[in-house]
Amino acid sequence: xTSTRISSPVLVDRFKDAFRNHPAGVAVITARSGxxxxxxxxxSVASVSAEPPILAFSLASQAGSAGAVSxxxxxxxxxxxxxxxxxxxxxxxxxxxxxxxxxxxxxxxGGEPLLYGTAFALRCRILSRTxxxxxxxxxxxxxxxxxxxxxxxxxxxxxxxxxxxxxxSLLP
Amino acid sequence: xTSTRISSPVLVDRFKDAFRNHPAGVAVITARSGxxxxxxxxxSVASVSAEPPILAFSLASQAGSAGAVSxxxxxxxxxxxxxxxxxxxxxxxxxxxxxxxxxxxxxxxGGEPLLYGTAFALRCRILSRTxxxxxxxxxxxxxxxxxxxxxxxxxxxxxxxxxxxxxxSLLP
Numbered sequence: 001x002t003s004t005r006i007s008s009p010v011l012v013d014r015f016k017d018a019f020r021n022h023p024a025g026v027a028v029i030t031a032r033s034g035x036x037x038x039x040x041x042x043x044s045v046a047s048v049s050a051e052p053p054i055l056a057f058s059l060a061s062q063a064g065s066a067g068a069v070s071x072x073x074x075x076x077x078x079x080x081x082x083x084x085x086x087x088x089x090x091x092x093x094x095x096x097x098x099x100x101x102x103x104x105x106x107x108x109x110g111g112e113p114l115l116y117g118t119a120f121a122l123r124c125r126i127l128s129r130t131x132x133x134x135x136x137x138x139x140x141x142x143x144x145x146x147x148x149x150x151x152x153x154x155x156x157x158x159x160x161x162x163x164x165x166x167x168x169s170l171l172p
Numbered sequence: 173x174t175s176t177r178i179s180s181p182v183l184v185d186r187f188k189d190a191f192r193n194h195p196a197g198v199a200v201i202t203a204r205s206g207x208x209x210x211x212x213x214x215x216s217v218a219s220v221s222a223e224p225p226i227l228a229f230s231l232a233s234q235a236g237s238a239g240a241v242s243x244x245x246x247x248x249x250x251x252x253x254x255x256x257x258x259x260x261x262x263x264x265x266x267x268x269x270x271x272x273x274x275x276x277x278x279x280x281x282g283g284e285p286l287l288y289g290t291a292f293a294l295r296c297r298i299l300s301r302t303x304x305x306x307x308x309x310x311x312x313x314x315x316x317x318x319x320x321x322x323x324x325x326x327x328x329x330x331x332x333x334x335x336x337x338x339x340x341s342l343l344p
Contacts, residue, residue, distance in 0.1 A: 015225035
C-alpha cells in the first residue's frame, strides 16, 4: 500500500490522477439556447432514482454550452455506444463541429435537439441545480425515451481514451 | 432509429434498461457509524470540480449503510481496480461480508475505515446533500489521498457484470 498525506496543489494533481484513472460511461447532453442547439460530452451521468426516474450529472462551468444546458428547462441526455466515438469527440472539443448538416439531428416538439443513432436518448426536465465550487450538480427527471438500443455495445472513457466493452473484457 | 413515446411504468422500465446498459467505474464508500464501520458499493462516483477537488455520488436510500454514509461528516471513497471485484460484490450484497478479520482494513485517525489495496483511497468531507426523490445527491471535498495506484487496471460495471479495460478494449 502506498500511503501519502499531501496537501493543496499536490492534492489537486492526485485528484486529477484518480479521476483520469476512473472509467465512466459517456453521454452527450443537448439543449436549446435561444435559437441555437447546444451540446456537450459528459462522463458524469448516473442514475439517482428509478421511481421516479431521475438522473444526475455535473457541469464544470457555467459558461458556454455548459451554462446553456444548466439554464435549460428540458434537455436530451444521449447515452453513447461504441458507434458514437466521433460524436463524443466533437462535442468534447472546444469549437468542435456540432449540429452540422451532415450530422443527423432534429428539433423535438418541445424545442430540444435530438441526435440520432445513440444507444438511448432521454428527454428530461431539470429538477435541481446545486452549486459546488465553480461547478453545478444537476438532477433531471426522465419525461420521454426517444431512442432505445439495448444491443448497442457500451462506450467507456478512461485516461483520455475510449474503450468498448465486449465478451473479451468480461471478468469471471 | 427506434422512436418510442411512452409513459410511467414503462418509462421506469426503459430508464432501468438505459442505466443497466450505461457503464460505470466502481467505488466502495466507507464511513463510521457509531462504533461500527459501514460501507457500500457505488457506481455513481464522478469528479465535479478539480480546484477545489470535489466529487459527487448518489445514494438510493437513506436507510442502512447508505443512511450512515450520508449522515457522516467524513468518508473514504475507494476507487476500485480489477483486483477488487470481490470487494465490490461483498459491499453490494445486502448482508454481504464486510470488514471481516480476513479483510485488510483499519481505522484512520479521523475515525473513517480505510480498505487496503484499492486503486485510490480518497478521504473526503461531505459538503452538501441534495434530496432527489427518495435518494440523495452527495458532494464531498477531497482532504487526503491515502492510497494511489496509477497502474491499477480499471474496473467497469455494466449489465450486472464486471469488465476490465485493457489494450484489447481500446478503440482507435
